[in-house]
Amino acid sequence: MSQASYELKAEAREQVGKGSARSVRRNGKVPAVIYGDKQPPLAIALSYKDVYYKIHGGGFLTTIATIDVDGKKIQVLPKDYQLDPIRDFPMHVDFLRVGKNTEVNVNVPVRFLNEEKSPGIKRGGVLNIVRHEVEFHCPANAIPDFIEVDLTGTDIGDSIHISAVKLPRDVKPVIADRDFTIATVAAPAGLKSEDSAAATEEGEAEAAPEE
Structure with a gap:
């Protein structure tokens, strides 16, 4: 709180x-x-x-x-x-x-937990933070200090959405029309380059005329 x-x-x-x-x-x-x-x-x-x-x-x-x-x-x-x-x-x-009944919109910081338990980060993946803060509507006397995002089990290519976050009672995202992204686990730059090169070679092979 x-x-x-x-x-x-x-x-x-x-x-x-x-x-x-x-x-x-x-x-x-x-x-x-x-x-x-x-x-x-x-x-x-x-x-x-x-x-x-x-x-x-x-x-x-x-x-x-x-x-x-x-x-x-x-x-x-x-x-x-x-x-x-x-x-x-x-x-x-x-x-x-x-x-007594005042409700407010307020930006709350995001904290990320258990990076060491993320297979994707262990393999060199990069935590790409989309939102460092999230705007919530909540009672003025019950504003969270922060919200926590658990990275346990996340792999390269995974996205963490607001629906995956456990929120305190009566604390609701101001953005209510979509399950927005808070962070992703992106591939490391080296792996991206390798994947890109592999895709290019595969495309060239498919495009080459049969002998």
């Missing part, structure tokens, strides 16, 4: 807009907005240091947080953030209020 929650201290902002946001940043804070749960948006300012370490610490967009806004505690899920394109500094964060 989702990682342990954490708490951030914040101040309410009376003014919004680009000028207000610049003023907040000059004071060493990060402008942010809390929205959703059928309530009006709430503009806030957060500690730059706290936001920077949470964003770059991993799992930021999949972890429920509590924001203490001048003594009032609000449960939220980070939905988006903007970084300075040059210095990688946090510029703005959007938070979604999390109620």
Whole structure:
């Protein structure tokens, strides 16, 4: 399930807009907005240091947080953030209020297990990862940290589809109209070249006129 929650201290902002946001940043804070749960948006300012370490610490967009806004505690899920394109500094964060029945779409990382138990990889096959993350629809308070793909028994040429992955309850792929591929076990480059050469020779032999 989702990682342990954490708490951030914040101040309410009376003014919004680009000028207000610049003023907040000059004071060493990060402008942010809390929205959703059928309530009006709430503009806030957060500690730059706290936001920077949470964003770059991993799992930021999949972890429920509590924001203490001048003594009032609000449960939220980070939905988006903007970084300075040059210095990688946090510029703005959007938070979604999390109620009892809140459901969200969120990208969850994929982990691959038991490569050593894959005959194809043992023979030199290459794990070709099609999706490093998969987007799921799930309750905001039950976001998985990751999903696991078991490579046991996979051979060269095999594909692993989402249907082969055991998902937690109420966690469903956003893509629901097809059994999409997460990864394949591809032939090593040397074997591909040999197969290609063999196919070429076979084709030439078939094309040659009989004597």
